[in-house]
Amino acid sequence: GSGTALMATVMIGVVGATGAIGSALVRQLAVVAQGPLAATLGATLRVAAVSNSKCMLKLQTDTATDWDAQLKTGASQALDLHAFGDWLVEAAGPQGCGVVVDCTASEDPPNAYLHWMQAGLHIVTPNKKFGAGPLDRYKRVQDLSRRSGRQLGCEATVGAGLPIMSTLRGLLETGDQVLRIEGILSGTLSYIFNTYKPGMKFSDVVLSAAAKGYTEPDPREDLSGMDVARKVAILARECGLQVGLGSLQVDSLVPASLAQVSVQDFMLRLNEADEGMAMRADAACAANEVVRYVGAVDVLTGTASVSLKRYPVSHPFAQLNGTENMVVFTTERYAASQPLVVRGPGAGAEVTAAGCLGDIIQAVRCSGIRR
Numbered sequence: 001g002s003g004t005a006l007m008a009t010v011m012i013g014v015v016g017a018t019g020a021i022g023s024a025l026v027r028q029l030a031v032v033a034q035g036p037l038a039a040t041l042g043a044t045l046r047v048a049a050v051s052n053s054k055c056m057l058k059l060q061t062d063t064a065t066d067w068d069a070q071l072k073t074g075a076s077q078a079l080d081l082h083a084f085g086d087w088l089v090e091a092a093g094p095q096g097c098g099v100v101v102d103c104t105a106s107e108d109p110p111n112a113y114l115h116w117m118q119a120g121l122h123i124v125t126p127n128k129k130f131g132a133g134p135l136d137r138y139k140r141v142q143d144l145s146r147r148s149g150r151q152l153g154c155e156a157t158v159g160a161g162l163p164i165m166s167t168l169r170g171l172l173e174t175g176d177q178v179l180r181i182e183g184i185l186s187g188t189l190s191y192i193f194n195t196y197k198p199g200m201k202f203s204d205v206v207l208s209a210a211a212k213g214y215t216e217p218d219p220r221e222d223l224s225g226m227d228v229a230r231k232v233a234i235l236a237r238e239c240g241l242q243v244g245l246g247s248l249q250v251d252s253l254v255p256a257s258l259a260q261v262s263v264q265d266f267m268l269r270l271n272e273a274d275e276g277m278a279m280r281a282d283a284a285c286a287a288n289e290v291v292r293y294v295g296a297v298d299v300l301t302g303t304a305s306v307s308l309k310r311y312p313v314s315h316p317f318a319q320l321n322g323t324e325n326m327v328v329f330t331t332e333r334y335a336a337s338q339p340l341v342v343r344g345p346g347a348g349a350e351v352t353a354a355g356c357l358g359d360i361i362q363a364v365r366c367s368g369i370r371r
Contacts, residue, residue, distance in 0.1 A: 015102050028357050032045065033046070162343075167327075187324070251305075257269075
């Protein structure tokens, strides 16, 4: 209506817009643009630029829907991350608000975060390569965020759309002392260990998870524990620990003899791990316990780890279903006897995109633009 002409427009750029998360986010932004959000925020959200891994495109109107095809044709130009940010700054104008969303899993965009933020842009990302990447790069961007008031939204890097990072930040900002964080942070490994019971073959459970599409094409990417390790590093840094991926203890579930073989051979020979895993599962079962693959941050000792651990059947980790994630926060206010627990699906394009959208809204609120 006529009222919208007065509203500030937030210019949003999505890097990796053609991927599952990026395209879900663009769809969700189109939906909320029609709803009451603009009135609440005092601003409308508009996707002003998109990119895939090779090309980028300015969207002249907020109703452009054929951008996917245009990225593949001559209408687009080669992706230049700095220039992409500059487009948004220009589109937003001197009093405006621009947000770059890095929906990739690539190493390259995080190297542009500092440039983007120096240019005045907020950054939102589900990309774990930043939060678990080089510590000096992480600190430089975080420091600039604090000094400039530009937001760095990382909710979707841990547990997709679940309120894990925001919960942790809320605890820290309200003066609680976080003692320990333990989490089942991989939907893949959650499914595998929720399903695996004594008497089953571990290799069969992994193969069924792969057949259901729950694992990466090479399941060793999940079984190595590196995805969990990145999430643990992100949680640990949020707590003030100076950790890098190199300083984490990570229990890989990939037998050393299978680390270098082809994916095909790995699938055929995974049963070499069955006996060792069966012994662990049987011993746990005899003690009325379950085996779970858990990432942990121990704030008091300043350590973080990723390991296969045993828990009593009464523990919240023993109650999970399917690919659910769960994070347990033990703090001064939330004691070990009654910790704060966040539980739910920790993967999937729609919930991950929703986590990013929440961060975008948060950034707009913080920037205080109103008509």
